[in-house]
Amino acid sequence: MEDEQAMDKAPDSISIGDMLPSATVVGLIFSIITFAISLAVGYYEISSEPSGSLFSASTISGSIICLVSLLGGVLAVWHFVKEVSPYIKLGQGAALGFLTGAVMVILSAVYGEIWSFIDPDYTDKLVEATIANFEAMEMPDAQKDAMIDSVAGSVRQQSSFVSQVLWGIPVSGILNLLTGMVGVKIFAKKEDEETF
Numbered sequence: 001m002e003d004e005q006a007m008d009k010a011p012d013s014i015s016i017g018d019m020l021p022s023a024t025v026v027g028l029i030f031s032i033i034t035f036a037i038s039l040a041v042g043y044y045e046i047s048s049e050p051s052g053s054l055f056s057a058s059t060i061s062g063s064i065i066c067l068v069s070l071l072g073g074v075l076a077v078w079h080f081v082k083e084v085s086p087y088i089k090l091g092q093g094a095a096l097g098f099l100t101g102a103v104m105v106i107l108s109a110v111y112g113e114i115w116s117f118i119d120p121d122y123t124d125k126l127v128e129a130t131i132a133n134f135e136a137m138e139m140p141d142a143q144k145d146a147m148i149d150s151v152a153g154s155v156r157q158q159s160s161f162v163s164q165v166l167w168g169i170p171v172s173g174i175l176n177l178l179t180g181m182v183g184v185k186i187f188a189k190k191e192d193e194e195t196f
Contacts, residue, residue: 014085019096022080027103030072034065034104035111045133046125052136066175072104073097073176077183086189090181093188097180098173105168109161127151 041061048057077093088096115122134148 014088014092016095016099018084019076019080019092019099022076022083023096023099023103026072026076026079027100028107030069030075030100031104031107031111034069035108037061037065037068039115042122042126046122046129048129050129050132050136052133052138054137056130056133058130069101069104069172070175070179072100072172073179073181074183074186076100076176077180078187081187081189088184088188090184093180093184094177095180097176097178097183100180101172101174101176102169104176105165105172109164109168112164113161 038061041057045056045058073093073096076096076099077088080088080096130151131148134144134151137144
């Protein structure tokens with residue numbers, strides 16, 4: 001009886017607390033997937049010979065990770081509709097998507113910190129592999145040096161917990177906010193729809 005009442009929850013009575021389980025479950029799953037992809041690509045980059053190409057595995061993986069993480073907002077709304085209430089407003093779907101993106105970023109940053117204890121040299125090896133790739137490029141030395149300095153600094157900065165959270169939550173949150181609204185349009189029922 002309580003499950004039926006929970007499933008009939010009106011959109012006006014839905015709170016952040018109601019959304020948090022869906023955001024946490026989906027955020028956990030997608031943070032594991034995206035972290036595993038970035039780790040696999042990072043180790044591939046470390047173990048491969050420098051190609052001298054501007055489009056490396058890490059460049060392509062960033063786009064793939066972004067596309068995969070975009071599904072978080074949609075699937076969080078799907079989970080919410082199945083587990084909490086089939087009725088959710090567009091703004092609530094946006095909030096759920098943003099929460100899901102924030103959970104993904106925070107958990108991925110935590111995994112990164114844990115991984116730094118497992119393999120403390122990972123970031124340094126990745127920076128060295130990136131520098132070796134730039135050194136193999138055919139371009140003027142001044143331009144090469146500028147790219148090496150910029151990339152080496154940004155890789156180290158992006159690997160810090162605070163930087164990942166401060167930059168990741170707004171970016172991932174806003175992207176998943178948009179896909180959360182798409183999820184509402186796809187999965188949520190309208191209040192005036194008849195259910196049989």
